[in-house]
Amino acid sequence: MNTTQAQLGAVLAAGGPRLTRMLESTESRLGEVAKGHGLELARHAGGTLFAGGKRLRPMLVFLCAGGGDDRLVAAAASVELLHMATLVHDDVLDRADLRRGRPTVFADGGRTAATATGDLLFSRAFAELASTGDPDAVRALSVASSALAQGELMQRADAWRIDVTPERYLERCRLKTATLFEASCRLGALFGDRPASPHSVGRFGEQIGLAFQMLDDVLDVSGPPERTGKPRGTDLLDGTVTLPLILARRADPGLDGLDSDLTAAEAELICERIVATGALEQAREQALGHVARAKLEVERTDLPAERRRALELVADGVVERYA
Amino acid sequence: MNTTQAQLGAVLAAGGPRLTRMLESTESRLGEVAKGHGLELARHAGGTLFAGGKRLRPMLVFLCAGGGDDRLVAAAASVELLHMATLVHDDVLDRADLRRGRPTVFADGGRTAATATGDLLFSRAFAELASTGDPDAVRALSVASSALAQGELMQRADAWRIDVTPERYLERCRLKTATLFEASCRLGALFGDRPASPHSVGRFGEQIGLAFQMLDDVLDVSGPPERTGKPRGTDLLDGTVTLPLILARRADPGLDGLDSDLTAAEAELICERIVATGALEQAREQALGHVARAKLEVERTDLPAERRRALELVADGVVERYA
Numbered sequence: 001m002n003t004t005q006a007q008l009g010a011v012l013a014a015g016g017p018r019l020t021r022m023l024e025s026t027e028s029r030l031g032e033v034a035k036g037h038g039l040e041l042a043r044h045a046g047g048t049l050f051a052g053g054k055r056l057r058p059m060l061v062f063l064c065a066g067g068g069d070d071r072l073v074a075a076a077a078s079v080e081l082l083h084m085a086t087l088v089h090d091d092v093l094d095r096a097d098l099r100r101g102r103p104t105v106f107a108d109g110g111r112t113a114a115t116a117t118g119d120l121l122f123s124r125a126f127a128e129l130a131s132t133g134d135p136d137a138v139r140a141l142s143v144a145s146s147a148l149a150q151g152e153l154m155q156r157a158d159a160w161r162i163d164v165t166p167e168r169y170l171e172r173c174r175l176k177t178a179t180l181f182e183a184s185c186r187l188g189a190l191f192g193d194r195p196a197s198p199h200s201v202g203r204f205g206e207q208i209g210l211a212f213q214m215l216d217d218v219l220d221v222s223g224p225p226e227r228t229g230k231p232r233g234t235d236l237l238d239g240t241v242t243l244p245l246i247l248a249r250r251a252d253p254g255l256d257g258l259d260s261d262l263t264a265a266e267a268e269l270i271c272e273r274i275v276a277t278g279a280l281e282q283a284r285e286q287a288l289g290h291v292a293r294a295k296l297e298v299e300r301t302d303l304p305a306e307r308r309r310a311l312e313l314v315a316d317g318v319v320e321r322y323a
Numbered sequence: 324m325n326t327t328q329a330q331l332g333a334v335l336a337a338g339g340p341r342l343t344r345m346l347e348s349t350e351s352r353l354g355e356v357a358k359g360h361g362l363e364l365a366r367h368a369g370g371t372l373f374a375g376g377k378r379l380r381p382m383l384v385f386l387c388a389g390g391g392d393d394r395l396v397a398a399a400a401s402v403e404l405l406h407m408a409t410l411v412h413d414d415v416l417d418r419a420d421l422r423r424g425r426p427t428v429f430a431d432g433g434r435t436a437a438t439a440t441g442d443l444l445f446s447r448a449f450a451e452l453a454s455t456g457d458p459d460a461v462r463a464l465s466v467a468s469s470a471l472a473q474g475e476l477m478q479r480a481d482a483w484r485i486d487v488t489p490e491r492y493l494e495r496c497r498l499k500t501a502t503l504f505e506a507s508c509r510l511g512a513l514f515g516d517r518p519a520s521p522h523s524v525g526r527f528g529e530q531i532g533l534a535f536q537m538l539d540d541v542l543d544v545s546g547p548p549e550r551t552g553k554p555r556g557t558d559l560l561d562g563t564v565t566l567p568l569i570l571a572r573r574a575d576p577g578l579d580g581l582d583s584d585l586t587a588a589e590a591e592l593i594c595e596r597i598v599a600t601g602a603l604e605q606a607r608e609q610a611l612g613h614v615a616r617a618k619l620e621v622e623r624t625d626l627p628a629e630r631r632r633a634l635e636l637v638a639d640g641v642v643e644r645y646a
Contacts, residue, residue: 040476089442093435112416112479115438116472119412122442123468126449130461138453138461145446149439150361156435157363 007317008054014310015063022062022073023055029077033124044105044117045124048084051102056212056314057083057184063310064188064201066303071132075187078129078141083180085121086148088114093152094238101229129187137190144183151175159239162249162256169243170210177216178209196301204301204311207294212318214287217242218280221271233267243286245270248279291315330640331377334386337633342385345396349381352400356447367428367440368447371407374425379535379637380406383507386633387524388515389626394455398510401452401464406503408444409471411437416475417561424552452510460513467506474498482562485572485579492566493533500539501532519624527624527634530617535641537610540565541603544594556590566609568593571602614638 012020034045058076065072090096091104092114098104105114122145129138154172158164185205189198221244223232235242236258249255252273262270274280298311335343357368381399388395413419414427415437421427429437445468452461477495481487508528512521544567546555558565559581572578575596585593597603621634 040480041473086442089438093438110479113476115412115416116476116479119409119441119445119475120469120472122445123449123465123472126446126453127462127465127469130449130453130458130465133456133458135453135456139450142446142450142453146443146450149443149446150364152442153361153363153436153439156433156439 007313007320011059011063011310011313011317014306014313015059016306018067019059019062019310022076023058025070025073026055026058026076026080029073029128030080033077033081033128040109040113041117041120044088044109044113045084045120047102047108048088048105048117048121049080051100053080053084053100055080056317057180059314060181060184060205061188061191063307063314064185064196064205065192066194066196066307068191068193071134071137071191072188074128074131075137075191076184078125079144079180079184079187081121081125081128082141082145082148085118085125086152088118088121090152092118093156096230098230132191134190137187140183140186140190144179147175147179151177151179155240158241160241160258160260162241162245162258164241164246166243166246169241169246173210173213174206177213178206181205181209181212194304196303196307200297200301204294204297204315207290207297208315208318211287211290211294211315214243214283214290215318218244218283218287221245221274222280223271231264231267233264233271236267236270237262237264243283244274244279247282248274248277251277251279288319291319330636330643334382334633334636334640337629337636338382338386339629341390342382342633345385345399346378346381348393348396349378349399349403352396352451353403356400356404356451363432363436364440364443367411367432367436368407368443370425370431371411371428371440371444372403374423376403376407376423378403379640380503380507382637383504383528384511384514386630386637387508387511387519387528389517389519389630391514391516394457394460394514395511397451397454398460398507398514401448402467402503402507402510404444404448404451405464405468405471408441408448409475411441411444413475415441416479419553421553455514457513460510463506463509463513467502470498470502474500474502478563481564483564483581483583485564485568485581487564487569489566489569492564492569496533496536497529500536501529504528504532504535517627519626519630523620523624524634527617527620527638530613530620531638531641534610534613534617534638537566537606537613538641541567541606541610544568544597545603546594554587554590556587556594559590559593560585560587566606567597567602570605571597571600574600574602611642614642 030049034042034049057079061072061076088105091099091106092111096104097107105117129141151172154175182202182205185201186198189196189201219228220235225231255273294315295312298308353372357365357372380402384395384399411428414422414429415434419427420430428440452464474495477498505525505528508524509521512519512524542551543558548554578596617638618635621631
């Protein structure tokens with residue numbers, strides 16, 4: 001058992017049998033979703049949905065809700081579907097062959113199948129949430145969905161730009177990752193039977209979302225590939241300038257050779273140079289700052305102690321994943 | 324004034340000042356939608372939304388509704404947004420540089436911008452409809468959206484396959500085009516203050532959607548490019564086998580040379596050979612059959628005479644466009 005699994009086990013234990021049951025219901029819903037749209041879409045969508053995601057976003061929905069009815073499961077399925085939709089489209093744009101060590105839809109079915117599969121998952125996400133009959137919920141998902149598109153675009157606009165500021169990087173993390181974490185928490189608060197304030201759990205979600213993305217970017221530089229399921233320096237090869245490189249350039253101004261004909265071996269060398277500057281520790285430190293702020297937000301809620309504890313475990317889980 | 328404009332003028336006259344007002348409100352809504360997601364998305368989404376679409380789907384919403392409140396405008400905006408989202412993604416997959424004689428988002432901003440713009444328009448479509456607070460409405464849009472993805476995929480799966488059956492071609496038209504026409508009509512019936520039966524107007528929408536797509540495919544072969552805004556035989560160059568070619572092969576079995584290194588000049592020659600078989604007239608005939616069935620469906624509704632007349636004018640407009 002690796003640290004992530006151990007950490008998730010702790011969250012599940014803290015969440016009790018109700019959390020486990022709701023996550024199981026979410027799996028059933030996701031299983032239904034892929035059906036009924038033709039065999040090819042079913043294969044690609046099903047393959048994507050069951051490729052070993054950790055269901056972190058559904059878990060946030062449930063933990064922020066306490067308990068509730070079927071609308072919670074619909075909300076949990078919808079955030080996972082939206083997440084999957086963006087992954088599938090990102091893989092098309094990155095021409096990525098592997099994700100979590102498995103072939104992507106793009107690799108398996110080509111660009112068209114992957115674009116259509118992403119579109120299907122998008123529409124299913126909104127259909128799931130619409131079944132709750134709550135326009136505020138659909139609006140929350142739509143805000144997150146627009147932010148994801150905007151973040152993706154911002155990342156491409158910044159590609160190969162070595163002069164990206166830390167502030168702009170952070171805004172990108174917010175759009176690309178934190179808004180969907182925030183929406184997950186808000187949806188939980190919206191449908192929960194003993195809900196927390198949507199505002200405070202939303203901020204919790206945003207902060208751990210930021211930490212999650214920042215640590216993901218650290219992992220891309222640190223590796224090892226066996227852990228990440230992709231080669232070291234994949235971001236560099238895509239021209240994506242992230243916090244480790246931004247910070248490393250302060251200590252090693254020679255780090256300015258990012259160009260589009262970078263080889264995998266050269267990317268690996270740049271990773272080594274980034275490591276040598278201590279930038280990974282600095283980036284991790286900043287991410288831990290967001291985790292700490294997330295925990296502060298949890299303390300500010302009026303949630304019962306055991307649910308605060310479970311949310312704090314999720315926050316720690318984000319860090320442990322990269323320990 | 325061309326025939327399309329004249330025909331739309333007749334529909335507007337039949338629909339009265341209320342229809343005109345509602346279409347104007349839809350334009351305002353669409354103008355709002357593109358804002359607030361960053362400048363680049365605003366430019367691409369705005370450019371797409373105001374590139375001269377005929378607003379046929381919004382018009383169907385209003386005509387099937389009679390009258391109603393703001394929810395109708397939200398529904399009209401949502402079907403147009405979904406339509407635009409799929410056009411933008413289709414242009415990425417087709418690597419199309421021109422649409423309606425103007426540069427596509429793909430040509431203007433590249434693949435990433437176009438994928439993100441399409442995703443944004445998707446999410447805005449659902450957000451608009453969610454504002455109605457009606458889960459049945461969001462579900463109707465979601466069904467159409469899934470069908471669009473499935474239709475797109477089916478078309479790619481069939482690419483370069485000269486042996487596509489007329490039945491399979493028709494199913495593709497249904498998925499790719501007719502379901503969104505059907506959803507537009509159903510949404511009108513759902514929110515109208517003197518609504519028709521969703522079932523009968525839905526069937527009307529499906530039939531004119533089928534005719535619309537079939538005639539669009541005829542136009543690709545017949546040209547002229549000044550009218551379509553794209554070169555003759557664009558479908559052939561993409562490997563998309565449509566009804567004219569399917570029918571033409573019965574008379575001219577030598578028409579089997581469709582391959583991926585087809586040149587524009589060769590595509591033009593194939594178009595001429597298709598024309599020579601009389602297949603365009605046959606395909607037009609089949610499309611007219613769907614228009615006739617659409618009109619029958621209108622007669623079966625309990626709509627007032629002037630609204631039946633307006634819907635029949637829309638049906639005629641689909642044909643006139645290609646006269």
